[in-house]
Amino acid sequence: MRYETVIGLEVHLQLDTQTKAFCGCANRFGSSPNSQTCPVCLGFPGSLPVLNEKAFLHAIKVALALGCKIQDLIKFDRKNYYYPDLPKNYQISQYDMPLSYDGRIDIKVDGKDKLIRIKRVHMEEDAGKLVHPEGASHSLVDYNRAGTPLLEIVTEPDLSSPEEAYEYLTKLKSILGYLKVSDCDMEKGSLRCDANISIRPAGEKTLGTKVEVKNMNSFKNVRQALEHEEKRQAEAVEDKVKIVQETRLWDPDRGVTVSMRSKEEAQDYRYFPEPDLVPFVVDKRVIEDIRSALPELPEARRARFMDEFALPEYDASVLTADIDTAEYFEESARVSGKAKIVANWIMGDMAAMSNARNIGIRELGLSAGSLASIIKMIDSGAISGKIAKEVLNDAIETKKDPEEIVRLKGLTQISDGGQIETAVAAVLAKNEKSVKDYKDGKKNALTFLVGQVMKETKGKANPALVNEILKKKLGE
């Protein structure tokens, strides 16, 4: 039988603020255990939470960028469950009157546009962190993370394949990056994703039993876990095994999902209004102010890049996916006036270098002016394209000025005919066989000889001139 897959995603995003959601403790990753805690985030009796205004404004910004409506009356609720990472035994979250609802993200999969509805974006607080020492029969708790402002971004079950889920997450992360409200770093846990997935016979209207999948720490993991899960569920149905509603953990090493706990009894959070926080009403004018101050988002920027810099759609998409890359491109394109060449360098050599180092393009430390000066040197014939790659590499490694690198290392292109003729003569004398091949009509012998001359001149000879002089000599 053929099945169709139904997926909904929940993304948790830590907001970038100085302090936690409901107290003045620092919101910072990587500090020593329990050094950023106080009576509020430790849940001491009698302590009272007060909402961080910055976190609230960040939340509205995200909601508006995702096309959500802001709730007229916003209220917080207690989600009750008992777990050592939750000091109050409830999480301050939102239930029936969340911050915002009814948003959307448009994605493109296999060339087809698809609208993914966002059900809600609401605020809540993060839990503490549990550490399980190897071989020990106890666990350790660090509450520094407890009370960190979080957004939960929930889709409708509109995604119909792991690939769509991947595209949605990529697009969402791109937008969130532009808003500068979070570092969106999955490795640090600033952005996390849980998935609900079910299958049903193709064409069937009612939804199948859904399974929640957790513990995926990259978008690739999400895609793999969902691919595995849709296969597992289809096999279960074929084998007449009932799919149970449960939470499963993705095990990236084995490439399988493993049952965690049955939801039938566990999921009963007994939500009720948080009496320690008053409701919130956002003035329409404040909403409009935030909306009009939203930055240009990836799609708009892509369109502008195509228009303003005459870039192909592919280039514009790649360059605008990440805000830092987009800004770096734009600056470099303006400084150098060579948009397409800048695009090629950024998408080629520079992307390779930043990927290899696992850092962003800005962190490579090459200023837009330096990139422009490399491009200018190629343009003026001062260095060859091949040498330029070396200069780029050096500039990034040593943080030196590209022009100084060229001068100090003597990399200036040889465009002096006499010098090249000497090198050509030496190469021709050493490669009689290739010369004969060329004269016998094997034209690719020329490519080999050009290469030898470049080698002889340590890559500094002007290739066009080498070609010209070689052809002339071979013709004699």
Added chain:
Amino acid sequence: MSTIDKNAVRHVALLSRLSLDDKELDLYSGQLASILAYISKLNELDTKDVQPTSHAIDSLKNVFRRDIKKASLPVADVLANAPSKESDFFKVPQVIEGK
């Protein structure tokens, strides 16, 4: 209005990670039922024209805090009441995801 019976108390006890024996279940379901019966007197009020509210002070809204850091507690104070600790961590019985 839902009633509190032994099964309801057993369920809530499980959610709260409390272990109650049969005698306790009888005792607490009786006590809770009588508390709820007492509170349910409020149901006699006609609230047809009263707006629902989630907070006692209906006029108070939008209470914010500026995003400015305050001193946290010294770690020694944080852990002072912990029944069990290890270096700067709270130490708890083993919790493993999936159990």
